[in-house]
Amino acid sequence: MKNVRNRTRTWLVIMLAVMMSLTGITASAQQIPKETEVYFVPLQFVFDGKTFAPPTDQKGFIYEGSTYVPLRFVAYALNKDVQWEQSSYTVTVQEPDKLAQIVIKEYNMNREVRDPESKKVDTSEIKASIIDVYQEKVTYVFDEAEKEPSEELPGFIYQDTLYVPLRFFSEALNRVIDWDQETYTVSTSTKKEPKPETKPDKKPDKKPEEGKETSTSKPSAASLIEAARSQLSSMESSATDSFMSLAISYLSSSDPNVRAGIKTQAESMLAQLDSQVASITSNLEAQLSANGYDTSAVAAIRQEYADKKAAGRAALEQMR
Numbered sequence: 001m002k003n004v005r006n007r008t009r010t011w012l013v014i015m016l017a018v019m020m021s022l023t024g025i026t027a028s029a030q031q032i033p034k035e036t037e038v039y040f041v042p043l044q045f046v047f048d049g050k051t052f053a054p055p056t057d058q059k060g061f062i063y064e065g066s067t068y069v070p071l072r073f074v075a076y077a078l079n080k081d082v083q084w085e086q087s088s089y090t091v092t093v094q095e096p097d098k099l100a101q102i103v104i105k106e107y108n109m110n111r112e113v114r115d116p117e118s119k120k121v122d123t124s125e126i127k128a129s130i131i132d133v134y135q136e137k138v139t140y141v142f143d144e145a146e147k148e149p150s151e152e153l154p155g156f157i158y159q160d161t162l163y164v165p166l167r168f169f170s171e172a173l174n175r176v177i178d179w180d181q182e183t184y185t186v187s188t189s190t191k192k193e194p195k196p197e198t199k200p201d202k203k204p205d206k207k208p209e210e211g212k213e214t215s216t217s218k219p220s221a222a223s224l225i226e227a228a229r230s231q232l233s234s235m236e237s238s239a240t241d242s243f244m245s246l247a248i249s250y251l252s253s254s255d256p257n258v259r260a261g262i263k264t265q266a267e268s269m270l271a272q273l274d275s276q277v278a279s280i281t282s283n284l285e286a287q288l289s290a291n292g293y294d295t296s297a298v299a300a301i302r303q304e305y306a307d308k309k310a311a312g313r314a315a316l317e318q319m320r
Contacts, residue, residue, distance in 0.1 A: 033132035036156070038063045041126055044116065045069070046187040047077045051116040052108065058161050061129075066153050067179075067186055068163045076104045077111065078173060078188070083233055084162075090139040091162060093173070099235075103242050120182045133158045140164075142172040221293040228284040228301070235276050242269060277305050 038061040045052050045060075054060060058070040071091065075082045081096035081104065096104055133156040140147045140155075149155060149168040156163045170177050170188050178187040243266065250262045285298040 031134050031136060033134055035130050036063065036133045037128050037130055038068070039126055040129055041184050042121055043067065043069075044113075044118070044183065044185040045074070045077065046116075046185060047074075048189060050077075051113040052077045052111045053113050054111070057159065060163075060166075061131075063156075064153060067166045068156065069166045069169070071155075071162045071164050071169065073111070074166065074169055076107050078175070079104060079108075080173070085233060088139065089136055090141060092141040094141075094143055099242060103245060106245055118183050118185065121184045131158060133163075138162065140172065145172075147172040218291060219287075221288060221291070221297075224284060224287050224291070224293070225297050225301075228280055231280050232277065232301070232305075235273070235280070277302075 040059055040061045043060045045054070052073075054070050054073040058073060060067060060069045062068070071093075072082045075093050079096065079101075080093050081100040083092040083094070084090075085092075135154050136157055138155050140149070147168070149165055153165045153168065155165075166186060166188075167177055175188045175190060178189075179185075180187070246262050246266050246269075250259055253259055253262070281298050281302055284301070285295050288295045288298070
């Protein structure tokens with residue numbers, strides 16, 4: 001029995017460590033929350049013909065006449081992955097990899113409304129609410145292109161969730177919005193762009209000058225390290241969501257067989273995570289060495305990964 005408890009404890013430590021990695025969106029200690037008047041209304045979200053509802057603690061609201069939505073909820077509903085870099089306050093919305101696709105699919109299954117009701121909203125019951133929000137300067141990257149909301153309608157961090165104007169988000173992803181005032185239904189669909197006129201390829205006006213290099217130059221150490229960190233960030237973000245989903249399933253079930261199966265899944269995922277980190281760092285080390293650069297950054301990255309697990313263990317000890 002003691003060994004079983006130890007294995008369970010180890011598994012929970014692993015999950016906690018991964019969940020602590022990169023997904024937390026928190027305001028800096030220097031920021032002071034701002035009291036803001038908003039209207040929480042019964043919004044309905046229809047994306048490409050399907051109705052979705054955000055988590056109960058992440059309801060959208062109206063601010064200055066604009067609809068604000070939790071960014072991750074909308075991104076997942078539109079089948080986009082989300083990465084958050086706490087140190088630089090950068091959120092990246094991009095095409096998901098295979099692991100992220102699994103997480104997004106499961107998330108959307110839980111958020112889809114099977115039998116949506118469309119009825120007129122009684123606006124007389126809608127009252128203003130005062131909430132504390134943080135207006136941090138956030139960098140938004142959509143499919144490798146940096147976008148910025150208007151100064152009048154910035155993004156807000158509210159209860160550790162990033163909210164953005166739906167119109168800004170949709171237009172950044174080349175979507176169009178429809179608004180039903182009576183039912184408070186927001187609908188989005190893909191914007192259809194006219195096909196550009198095709199023209200025959202033009203031959204280059206002149207040949208490269210003799211003696212000049214035409215191949216790409218030697219990559220800098222900084223660019224190699226940044227690329228590796230980007231891979232790790234994407235991997236950890238996807239893994240965190242996957243472990244979170246498993247944690248919810250584990251805590252929702254009282255069947256010991258189901259829980260045992262979930263723990264086996266988590267242990268397998270962790271082994272894959274360790275393997276991916278080893279592969280990425282080894283590849284970075286080889287690239288730096290091949291180009292004659294110092295490889296000490298690799299040890300630092302490996303230590304960061306180890307520290308995250310150690311932090312998880314320490315947090316769990318405090319929770320006992």
